[in-house]
Amino acid sequence: MKTTLSLALSALLVAPLAATLPAAPADGEPSAYVVDLLAAPALEEPTTPEPDSAPDLTDETTAPATSEEAAPDDGAGEDAVGKPAEAPKTDAPELDAPEQDDATAAPAALAPGELEFDLVTEPMETNDFLVAGVTWEGASPEAVEIRTLTNGEWGEWYALDIEDEGEGTPGTEPYMAAGSSGIQVRVAGANRTTSLSLSLNTGEGTGGTEEPADVSVPEVTPEPETDLEPATNVDSPTGAAFMPALLRTDSTFTNAAATAFGNPARAPQKVDIAAPKVISREEWGAKKTSWPPETVKLTGAIIHHTAGNNVYTEAQGPAIVKAIWNYHAFGREWGDIGYNFLIDKYGNIYEGRTGSLASAAGQMVIGAHAAPANTGSVGISVMGNYTSIDPTQVSLDSVATVLAWQFGRAGLDPFGTFIYTDHSGVKRSINAISAHLDVAATACPARIYPKLGQIRAAVAKLISDKQAAPGTPNTPSYVDVPATAAYSYSAQSGHGWPATDVWGLGDANDDALADLLLRTADGRLLFYAGRGEDQFMPGRQIGHGWQNMASLVTGIDFDGDGINDILGIHADKRLYFYPGNGTGGVNPGRQIGHGWAFTHVFGVAQGPGGKPALVGLKAGGDLYIYATNGAGSFTKTSHPAGNYAHLKGATFVGDWSGSGYSDAIAIGADNNLYYYADITEGGYGKRARIGSRWNAMAQLELGYSEGNLHRFYAITKGGLLYTYGYESNPR
Numbered sequence: 001m002k003t004t005l006s007l008a009l010s011a012l013l014v015a016p017l018a019a020t021l022p023a024a025p026a027d028g029e030p031s032a033y034v035v036d037l038l039a040a041p042a043l044e045e046p047t048t049p050e051p052d053s054a055p056d057l058t059d060e061t062t063a064p065a066t067s068e069e070a071a072p073d074d075g076a077g078e079d080a081v082g083k084p085a086e087a088p089k090t091d092a093p094e095l096d097a098p099e100q101d102d103a104t105a106a107p108a109a110l111a112p113g114e115l116e117f118d119l120v121t122e123p124m125e126t127n128d129f130l131v132a133g134v135t136w137e138g139a140s141p142e143a144v145e146i147r148t149l150t151n152g153e154w155g156e157w158y159a160l161d162i163e164d165e166g167e168g169t170p171g172t173e174p175y176m177a178a179g180s181s182g183i184q185v186r187v188a189g190a191n192r193t194t195s196l197s198l199s200l201n202t203g204e205g206t207g208g209t210e211e212p213a214d215v216s217v218p219e220v221t222p223e224p225e226t227d228l229e230p231a232t233n234v235d236s237p238t239g240a241a242f243m244p245a246l247l248r249t250d251s252t253f254t255n256a257a258a259t260a261f262g263n264p265a266r267a268p269q270k271v272d273i274a275a276p277k278v279i280s281r282e283e284w285g286a287k288k289t290s291w292p293p294e295t296v297k298l299t300g301a302i303i304h305h306t307a308g309n310n311v312y313t314e315a316q317g318p319a320i321v322k323a324i325w326n327y328h329a330f331g332r333e334w335g336d337i338g339y340n341f342l343i344d345k346y347g348n349i350y351e352g353r354t355g356s357l358a359s360a361a362g363q364m365v366i367g368a369h370a371a372p373a374n375t376g377s378v379g380i381s382v383m384g385n386y387t388s389i390d391p392t393q394v395s396l397d398s399v400a401t402v403l404a405w406q407f408g409r410a411g412l413d414p415f416g417t418f419i420y421t422d423h424s425g426v427k428r429s430i431n432a433i434s435a436h437l438d439v440a441a442t443a444c445p446a447r448i449y450p451k452l453g454q455i456r457a458a459v460a461k462l463i464s465d466k467q468a469a470p471g472t473p474n475t476p477s478y479v480d481v482p483a484t485a486a487y488s489y490s491a492q493s494g495h496g497w498p499a500t501d502v503w504g505l506g507d508a509n510d511d512a513l514a515d516l517l518l519r520t521a522d523g524r525l526l527f528y529a530g531r532g533e534d535q536f537m538p539g540r541q542i543g544h545g546w547q548n549m550a551s552l553v554t555g556i557d558f559d560g561d562g563i564n565d566i567l568g569i570h571a572d573k574r575l576y577f578y579p580g581n582g583t584g585g586v587n588p589g590r591q592i593g594h595g596w597a598f599t600h601v602f603g604v605a606q607g608p609g610g611k612p613a614l615v616g617l618k619a620g621g622d623l624y625i626y627a628t629n630g631a632g633s634f635t636k637t638s639h640p641a642g643n644y645a646h647l648k649g650a651t652f653v654g655d656w657s658g659s660g661y662s663d664a665i666a667i668g669a670d671n672n673l674y675y676y677a678d679i680t681e682g683g684y685g686k687r688a689r690i691g692s693r694w695n696a697m698a699q700l701e702l703g704y705s706e707g708n709l710h711r712f713y714a715i716t717k718g719g720l721l722y723t724y725g726y727e728s729n730p731r
Helices: 237-241 255-260 313-330 393-410 446-466
Strands: 032-036 115-119 124-138 143-150 158-160 176-189 193-201 210-213 295-297 301-306 340-344 349-351 362-365 379-384 417-421 427-431 431-437 484-494 502-506 515-519 525-528 529-533 540-544 548-557 567-572 575-578 590-592 602-603 613-617 623-629 634-638 651-654 663-667 674-678 686-693 697-706 709-716 721-728
Touching: 032 124, 124 143, 143 525, 176 313, 193 313, 193 567, 193 651, 301 393, 301 417, 301 446, 313 349, 340 393, 340 663, 349 393, 349 709, 379 393, 393 446, 427 431, 446 709, 484 709, 502 697, 515 548, 540 721, 602 651, 651 697, 651 709, 663 697
Parallel strands: 032 210, 301 379, 301 431, 340 379, 502 548
Antiparallel strands: 032 193, 115 176, 124 176, 124 193, 143 158, 143 176, 295 362, 340 349, 417 427, 484 721, 502 515, 515 525, 525 540, 548 567, 567 575, 575 590, 602 613, 613 623, 623 634, 651 663, 663 674, 674 686, 697 709, 709 721
16 A cells, blocks of 8 residues: 555644744753644655565574475485475464464554555654653554654654553653654554644653743755655564564463473572662652552563664663653653663663562562553563664673562562463463563564573573572482393494484384484484394485484374374474374474573483473583473473483483383493483482493484393494393383
8 A cells, every 4th residue: 555645634734933942941951842743844745656565574494394204215225305394383482382373463563555644744853852752642543653863864764662551641652762853753543633742851850841842944854765664663674583473472371381391490489689789760860750659479571672772872871761751650641650670771770660679579569561461570671772783781681680689589480471461351371571572562672582581591590599509510419229220232233323413213113113313414314214133224314404403302202192203402492393204204393492402302201190201401410301291292390409410411211110211321421321210200310330431432322122121222433333232120
């Protein structure tokens, strides 16, 4: 649709005022200058070409492909032809779940090509201001976009979020504009409003003091061909990195799912963490608020960014916060600033709403920042516009510091969930540390959104560092126990195998023989079917494009259909599930998790409750066990206290002990081979030596069992494949 400009309001237009500034009030500059947009000078209709169409927000990330099913070959070992797999879900909300049929995208703003701006002001030179915002009475407009004259140059159009806080005067988000002395506004649906005001907040005065803005024709005008350019935060290709995050979570997410996915923290435990250095309301100049503070139990956090530019100095920070406060308290009539805390790009932390700094442990005053999720959440806004640039690391560090202080005192899990009630009365469950876009139709906080996993991990570390350490790298958490399995035999089963990138599949093609999977350097997957007598058929290709998978988990039936599956952890720490097809290959995969930052991960067929489970080991020796329901869903996560670095390289080998739970083996730092019975049921801390001088081996992989004889595979650093048999004495 062509963007058009209407002059229907021309009868209301007034001539530009003189360039002379009005006299300042007795106590200095007013808190805000105001422009009546319905009476502002309007732009003549331009004749520039139509704007570009709305952007394609398709996420280009694709998962490794799987090849179509192919019958075992005739032994010649020729590769089957693969075809691309379906692209996995790459929804940015940091809580992944199996398929969501009702997920819908919530665009931050209408695409420019779909709007008709019925009000476009002339470029206006105004009094200097730090923060701009637009308010109205009557129905809300479709869209509000502005551009500012900052440090003598006109910026690009920016689409302001229309905020729905339910109280006070309706309006847009505040737009930071340090160094600005001019502005231009365009509105789609201005005719819906009965009044439409532009508030230019100065960061001066006592708060609530307003004067009409002195509007004149600027000496520097925008280039004519830019009048109809789309707003940068709507059409910018840089937005593709975070826009898919607008697929919002819903009530299908449960507390169990929240702790199962991502990078888990220790069990919640209240920790007395001292408050960081915070610039108080008195220090940045807030006056007495008319909003009566209401304190509730703290259960989550919502992260924001402020719209606008990023050219402010550190010295301007306090005045910008005061300007936002004035816009919220008086322009929006909220009585106070909406955020609980604000953080500038230099890492300085500012107290926001009254009582935020003084809130007792586990409590927080209700803000006005993320309706309908204000109650129970601490709202933190990073000052700046991060649509096209990344936030500074020091600002992210300060976000983590504030959250560690608040979450530690409250005993909240940074990887847990936050439950709020939406506008329709339905309870929704999202990550405990979430973003504005997780609860509202907005792109906020833009490029901060992909950093939330980093923030959660940083918060967890800050909290855990204050907790009593369960173990140290020099004190492994295990005891030696007598062996219940003994060496029986070994046989060479192949040569020329890589020292890495080989996995035991168990019986993947339902022929009662164990199989192997190999990944080539160029990312192809080759399936080697067992043929008995510790030998294998030539490999056949079952997939390609797997070179970006950091590790694979094999040999377990994750979804309970009787066929072993493959789970893969991508280099970007996303977890994918590929259902086995029963012939040695796998079906197209889907993403089921993210944040899987482990040095070693393996699966077990019989974990907690006798169901499949995943076991993850951190670089520092922290161990995490992910239980499942045996039907493709995680149920809970456990984090045994201690240091389990001795399990690096461990692999599941079946149930040698006959207990109903899976066992594992690993080569220790002393080059001995150790057996861990019931690995997920406390066996991680009990090991039995069953071999010595295993320093020549590069990796161990799952084999199969026949009665009391249990086989596993080992590959030497020189590429020799061996089958090892051990006999056990079941309980």
